[in-house]
Amino acid sequence: MTLRFAIFGTGFWSRFQLAAWRELDVAECVAFYNRTRSKAEALAREFGVPAVYDDPEELLRHEELDFMDIITHVDLHSDLVHLAARHKIPVICQKPMAPDLETARQMVQVCQEADIPFMVHENWRYQYPIQQVKKALQEGKVGRPFRGHIVFANSAPVFENHPYLKELEEFIVADIGSHVLDTARFLFGEAQTLYCQTRQVTPGIRGEDVATVMMEMGDGITVTCSLSYASRVEHDRWNETYMMIECDNGSVELGPDYWVRVTTAQGTLATRCVPPNYDWIDHDYYVVQSSIVPCNADLLRALQTGQPAPTSGEDNFETMRLVFAAYDSARSGQVIAL
Numbered sequence: 001m002t003l004r005f006a007i008f009g010t011g012f013w014s015r016f017q018l019a020a021w022r023e024l025d026v027a028e029c030v031a032f033y034n035r036t037r038s039k040a041e042a043l044a045r046e047f048g049v050p051a052v053y054d055d056p057e058e059l060l061r062h063e064e065l066d067f068m069d070i071i072t073h074v075d076l077h078s079d080l081v082h083l084a085a086r087h088k089i090p091v092i093c094q095k096p097m098a099p100d101l102e103t104a105r106q107m108v109q110v111c112q113e114a115d116i117p118f119m120v121h122e123n124w125r126y127q128y129p130i131q132q133v134k135k136a137l138q139e140g141k142v143g144r145p146f147r148g149h150i151v152f153a154n155s156a157p158v159f160e161n162h163p164y165l166k167e168l169e170e171f172i173v174a175d176i177g178s179h180v181l182d183t184a185r186f187l188f189g190e191a192q193t194l195y196c197q198t199r200q201v202t203p204g205i206r207g208e209d210v211a212t213v214m215m216e217m218g219d220g221i222t223v224t225c226s227l228s229y230a231s232r233v234e235h236d237r238w239n240e241t242y243m244m245i246e247c248d249n250g251s252v253e254l255g256p257d258y259w260v261r262v263t264t265a266q267g268t269l270a271t272r273c274v275p276p277n278y279d280w281i282d283h284d285y286y287v288v289q290s291s292i293v294p295c296n297a298d299l300l301r302a303l304q305t306g307q308p309a310p311t312s313g314e315d316n317f318e319t320m321r322l323v324f325a326a327y328d329s330a331r332s333g334q335v336i337a338l
Contacts, residue, residue: 003303004065006031008056008080009072010040013094017071017121018047019280020292024300031063056080060087067092067117067303074099074174081107085114092119092299096178097316101324108313117302118313123295124179124241125186125311127287128275129258131294133243134187136252136262143249145221150184152176153228156238159205171207172227173198173326180225180241181213181326182311182319187245189218190318195335196326201230213326239288258287 003026007014010032021027031051034040040052053059060083067090070080077093084091091111097120098104111118124130137145159166168174173196185191193216198208213225235242235256243254250264261270275290282289295311302309309315325336 001026001304003027003067003300004030004063005067005069006033006059006063006065008033008059008068008070009076009094010034010043011071011073014071015043015047016280016282016285016289016292017069017296018049019278020289020296021069023278023293024297027296027300029069030065031059033059056083060089065089069121070094071121078103078107081118082110084118085110085116088114088116090117090119090303092121093313094121095182095316096174096323097313097320099174101320104317104320108317111313117306117309119299119302119309120311120313120316121292121295121299122179122182122311122316122319123288123291125183126291126295126298127241128290129254129260129273129287130183130186130241130243132260132271132273133245133252133254136260137187137245137247141250141264142245142247142252142262144219145188145245145247148184148188148217148221148223148245149226149243150180150223151226151242152180153226153231153233154236154238154240155232156229158229159202165207166205168207170327171205172209172229173211173213173323173330176227177211177213177225177326178319178323180227181322182316183241184215184217184223184225185319185322188221188223191215191217191223191322191338193335193337194322194325194329196329198326198330199230201228208330211326211330213322215322239285 029049032040032044033053033056037054044052068084070093196213199210202209209229211227215223217223245252253261258273260273261268275287299309329336
């Protein structure tokens with residue numbers, strides 16, 4: 001059965017989200033909402049979407065939907081999720097879920113009370129190389145992890161491409177940190193403690209563009225997440241995430257150009273784990289945008305079966321706890337117990 005949905009927000013990411021839905025062939029976008037109607041109309045013409053609205057209530061009065069897909073700025077997420085709950089419509093929301101932890105808590109609660117699925121489009125953990133790292137850990141040849149280092153550090157000109165980012169008082173932890181901290185949870189489970197330091201390196205910005213987060217995860221695994229948009233390094237690859245995971249019988253490394261190296265006493269097996277390609281991808285965002293398809297597939301499976309999605313609202317709330325605990329730690333200089 002084909003599921004009918006509407007996209008709320010027609011900015012940069014919406015075209016890629018819609019293209020990824022179309023790869024699955026069992027979800028049909030029947031309407032767009034955007035506050036600036038002309039932007040929605042232009043995208044609707046391009047993709048052949050039949051209806052456009054600049055009032056979300058009006059959209060829901062006129063369209064029969066199986067779910068809503070929210071791709072707006074974070075400050076609009078809560079209002080639209082509450083709207084979905086009032087209309088008893090399952091809802092998918094972009095990351096970060098909310099601008100603060102209490103708002104995130106209320107979003108999860110209102111959907112629970114309405115008895116509707118609430119899912120967050122957290123696609124980073126679905127990147128093909130990261131999935132292969134998870135598989136290598138699960139196979140058990142390297143043994144039990146005791147330390148992990150996850151690095152997203154590059155010199156991408158994000159403030160030139162998106163000038164509004166200069167004005168954010170909370171930047172890299174909320175933006176990229178929500179992805180990387182979620183990936184840490186995906187690989188290692190829940191954090192017990194967290195310590196964070198942040199830095200503002202780029203002149204003329206309000207928020208932090210460098211952060212280092214150290215966590216003690218379940219089973220005593222130490223995990224460090226290094227985030228930076230101010231690092232010019234040899235392997236400067238925009239959108240690639242690097243990892244080194246040490247285990248009691250070996251290690252797993254994710255390096256530049258999607259190489260995954262599994263090392264044991266028998267030697268190193270290196271495999272280049274190239275993400276799937278699609279003709280709609282912007283190759284500046286290759287590894288990230290290719291991960292939208294498997295993420296959407298899991299969200300769709302949850303909608304069809306009634307089973308919780310891996311990135312349900314309840315699950316993503318735990319990622320939000322880490323994001324805001326990181327800011328609390330950076331402000332206080334203290335280790336946060338979770």
